[in-house]
Amino acid sequence: MTERIDGQQRLTRVLSVMRELTPNTTIPIAELSERTGLSPQTLAKELTVLSLCSGDPRDPLSFIPVLVDGASVDVFGQMPALERPIRLTYAEVAALIAALEIAGVPPADPLFATLTSASSPNAPIEDVERMVMASSAASPDFAEVLRRVSLGIESSRVLELEYQGAGSDVPQKRAVEPVGTLRDRDTWYLRAWCRNAEAERTFRFDRICDIRVTGGLFALRSVTPVDSPLATEGLPVARLRLAPGLELAAAEWPGLQVLTQTADGSSLAEVPFAGHAWLARQVVAHLGAIEVLGPSEVREAVTDLADDLLGG
Amino acid sequence: MPDPIERVINLALVLASARKPITAEDIRDQADGYPAASSQSDASFKRMFERDKRMLVDAGFVIEADAEGRYILDAEATFAPRIHLSAGDRILLGSIGATLGDDPSFPFRAALGTALSKISMVAEDPALALGQQEAALDDESAAVSLLFDAILARKRVSFDYTGAKGQHRRRNVEPWGVYLFAGRWYLVALDADISARRTFSIRLMRSMSVNAGSPRTPDFEIPADFTISSHVRLPFQFGEEDFDVRIAIAPGQAWRAEYLTAGSGTLDVTPDGGRLWNTNARSRSRLARWVIENGPGVSIVHPEEIGRDVEAGLRQVAQMHRGVTT
Numbered sequence: 022m023t024e025r026i027d028g029q030q031r032l033t034r035v036l037s038v039m040r041e042l043t044p045n046t047t048i049p050i051a052e053l054s055e056r057t058g059l060s061p062q063t064l065a066k067e068l069t070v071l072s073l074c075s076g077d078p079r080d081p082l083s084f085i086p087v088l089v090d091g092a093s094v095d096v097f098g099q100m101p102a103l104e105r106p107i108r109l110t111y112a113e114v115a116a117l118i119a120a121l122e123i124a125g126v127p128p129a130d131p132l133f134a135t136l137t138s139a140s141s142p143n144a145p146i147e148d149v150e151r152m153v154m155a156s157s158a159a160s161p162d163f164a165e166v167l168r169r170v171s172l173g174i175e176s177s178r179v180l181e182l183e184y185q186g187a188g189s190d191v192p193q194k195r196a197v198e199p200v201g202t203l204r205d206r207d208t209w210y211l212r213a214w215c216r217n218a219e220a221e222r223t224f225r226f227d228r229i230c231d232i233r234v235t236g237g238l239f240a241l242r243s244v245t246p247v248d249s250p251l252a253t254e255g256l257p258v259a260r261l262r263l264a265p266g267l268e269l270a271a272a273e274w275p276g277l278q279v280l281t282q283t284a285d286g287s288s289l290a291e292v293p294f295a296g297h298a299w300l301a302r303q304v305v306a307h308l309g310a311i312e313v314l315g316p317s318e319v320r321e322a323v324t325d326l327a328d329d330l331l332g333g
Numbered sequence: 334m335p336d337p338i339e340r341v342i343n344l345a346l347v348l349a350s351a352r353k354p355i356t357a358e359d360i361r362d363q364a365d366g367y368p369a370a371s372s373q374s375d376a377s378f379k380r381m382f383e384r385d386k387r388m389l390v391d392a393g394f395v396i397e398a399d400a401e402g403r404y405i406l407d408a409e410a411t412f413a414p415r416i417h418l419s420a421g422d423r424i425l426l427g428s429i430g431a432t433l434g435d436d437p438s439f440p441f442r443a444a445l446g447t448a449l450s451k452i453s454m455v456a457e458d459p460a461l462a463l464g465q466q467e468a469a470l471d472d473e474s475a476a477v478s479l480l481f482d483a484i485l486a487r488k489r490v491s492f493d494y495t496g497a498k499g500q501h502r503r504r505n506v507e508p509w510g511v512y513l514f515a516g517r518w519y520l521v522a523l524d525a526d527i528s529a530r531r532t533f534s535i536r537l538m539r540s541m542s543v544n545a546g547s548p549r550t551p552d553f554e555i556p557a558d559f560t561i562s563s564h565v566r567l568p569f570q571f572g573e574e575d576f577d578v579r580i581a582i583a584p585g586q587a588w589r590a591e592y593l594t595a596g597s598g599t600l601d602v603t604p605d606g607g608r609l610w611n612t613n614a615r616s617r618s619r620l621a622r623w624v625i626e627n628g629p630g631v632s633i634v635h636p637e638e639i640g641r642d643v644e645a646g647l648r649q650v651a652q653m654h655r656g657v658t659t
Contacts, residue, residue: 030443031338032392037450058434058446070339076346078365083350102349105412106451107393111485113448116441123439123513124429132422139413139455141393152484154561155513156595163592168421171428191585202432204439207516209432230588306625308618308646312653320654327651330628331644 038067040106044099050092068094076101111144115153122156125163169232170211173199179237183230192230198239214242256293259319263288264310297322340366341385354403413455437470440477473536477518483543484508487551492541507553510561521564569623572616582608583630
């Protein structure tokens with residue numbers, strides 16, 4: 022598919038490529054591609070444009086000193102001007118604020134002020150904050166969890182978690198080797214090798230009660246790439262009956278398929294599930310509007326959870 | 334014919350390297366890409382120059398004009414200063430960039446990428462980058478991105494929408510702000526047809542279009558007293574009812590209290606170390622569902638009848654799932 026961007030986006034892109042050009046170096050295109058997120062073809066095109074730009078076409082020293090040479094780009098001199106990055110625009114400040122809020126960094130954290138000190142006078146932070154808010158992970162501890170997880174990943178150190186699974190009332194201690202972080206449907210996950218389970222596990226950030234970066238180092242293991250912690254391929258499937266008129270949001274029921282409607286107006290559906298606890302809680306929360314038809318162990322999990330909540 | 338972006342970069346280079354204010358005519362002569370005066374009318378040149386200048390301003394360049402109409406780049410206001418990031422902040426930002434770069438539900442991915450790239454250049458310890466950005470934005474996030482651009486440009490937006498009462502109609506709105514809650518993005522806007530402020534779930538919008546007329550001219554202004562934070566609501570705070578609610582959070586779950594309440598209402602510590610949360614609700618069924626979804630250890634204290642309804646529902650669920658299927 023051909024990429025379509027407007028002139029403004031293109032200008033931002035070309036300026037961002039320009040910022041990556043360290044004077045008097047030869048940079049592999051592949052490395053530049055990784056740093057900018059642009060394809061080698063797009064980079065070659067924009068670098069060619071830059072090589073034609075100058076502050077004065079009559080002065081050879083005012084041209085941008087770049088030459089695309091096969092798989093690398095030769096920056097054969099100093100930038101004639103624009104050697105420093107432009108301050109953050111309105112959209113960039115908004116993106117940073119949204120990202121920090123999503124990561125639970127409170128507005129009072131000095132990091133906010135540090136980053137926004139680089140913003141343009143045309144993008145006052147208080148004006149941006151009036152129009153966008155993404156602080157769904159509002160726990161003051163959330164950013165600290167992310168900081169510790171990130172430190173564990175960066176330094177290859179074992180993390181000790183107190184983790185409360187969806188089916189457990191009491192947090193359990195886990196020792197994990199962190200691999201990476203994922204965000205899916207506004208929930209953050211830690212991907213790790215769990216030393217207790219001796220298997221790869223995904224842990225929801227909002228169920229981590231406590232986390233400690235230990236002194237223990239670990240060697241990186243080969244782990245399965247995961248695009249989404251909610252991937253449904255290969256999972257067992259539960260059969261459901263949905264009350265007449267009940268529509269379930271696909272975002273909350275990944276992989277749900279409504280199969281047919283019965284004479285009384287109810288629908289029969291199937292949904293993949295990774296654990297009984299998650300599915301049971303989803304079903305119980307609808308207070309009788311969903312019945313699990315099978316498998317029987319999920320029906321039992323639903324009954325057990327309803328009894329638990331009734332204090333039985 | 335030269336690439337138009339080449340002309341804009343040339344203009345930036347001319348302005349950035351000028352040591353004193355320069356006239357538009359000087360720029361026409363010096364910046365490659367502008368046709369010579371003999372082959373382009375002054376009016377055409379002026380339009381082209383203003384368009385290019387506008388692009389630079391939107392990219393963050395601060396271009397001043399003096400009393401004689403000469404231009405100069407305000408370098409201090411244009412170029413970012415050096416900043417200091419601690420090692421911990423750098424690692425945190427790296428994690429945020431890597432995670433959101435791979436997340437198709439983060440609508441501001443492109444702008445975050447350029448922001449982190451700029452910060453890398455002005456921080457003492459660089460190496461910040463966004464993830465691979467390979468996956469396209471999902472539909473909801475693409476719509477958020479479009480709406481945010483409309484908010485910044487103050488352009489009217491229209492879309493098809495079915496409201497809470499089931500009424501379906503095309504909405505013509507002035508978009509004022511967007512917020513994320515529990516995985517969903519919402520738009521707060523003035524519904525121009527009924528002159529009332531409304532909150533819309535962005536994933537339910539269909540056939541959205543932004544007024545493309547006069548793109549540089551705002552269609553409206555956002556009221557000075559508007560702040561998006563005062564409009565953030567929990568799932569059970571949408572609906573037609575309106576009542577106070579008190580929810581108990583058990584001592585063992587108190588660590589989740591601030592996350593669960595998202596700043597809504599008041600949160601008091603109980604003698605046993607639990608929390609008592611006072612807030613408002615607008616839907617009994619959504620409140621009941623929310624309490625169970627966010628359990629264990631979360632229960633409705635007031636209104637008592639909703640607590641009783643939940644108990645009755647739980648008994649029905651248990652009975653329905655005991656033994657053979659119905």
